[in-house]
Amino acid sequence: MKSITSQRNTTSTDKAQAFQELAHVSLTQIYDTFEDWADEIDFEDYDGSIEAGVITLSFKNKQTFVLNKQTAACQLWLSSPISGPTHYNFCEDRRGWYDTRTDASLTRVLKDEIEYVTDRKGLHFSKI
Secondary structure: OOOHHHOOOOOHHHHHHHHHHHHHHHHHHHHHHHHHHHHHOOOOOEEEEEEOOEEEEEEOOOOEEEEEEEHHHOEEEEEEOOOEEEEEEEEOOOOEEEEOOOOOEHHHHHHHHHHHHHOOOOOOOOOO
């Protein structure tokens, strides 16, 4: 599996910059997709924000998801009320973020767990 940190012939500055750009695009896309879905189904039982590389989704049922970038590790980290803490590396071959332990897709985990917490269906994240 080819990731940002495994790229050859690139400097650490290049890798850090590539990660920053990819993380920004990924986090923005994830947050915007969630917001669009919530608007489409008229779901208002949450508070959400995206700031300085951190997405926070707090639901009225006291469930909170936090997704943030970890620049030093070139990873996205998710804190979930369902699955707990997980770390994700970007896989260029599969164009997505995958759990470092289970190989689960970040967007699949978010979809399944947010739908479970909200008791709503139809959340779909596109490839990053």
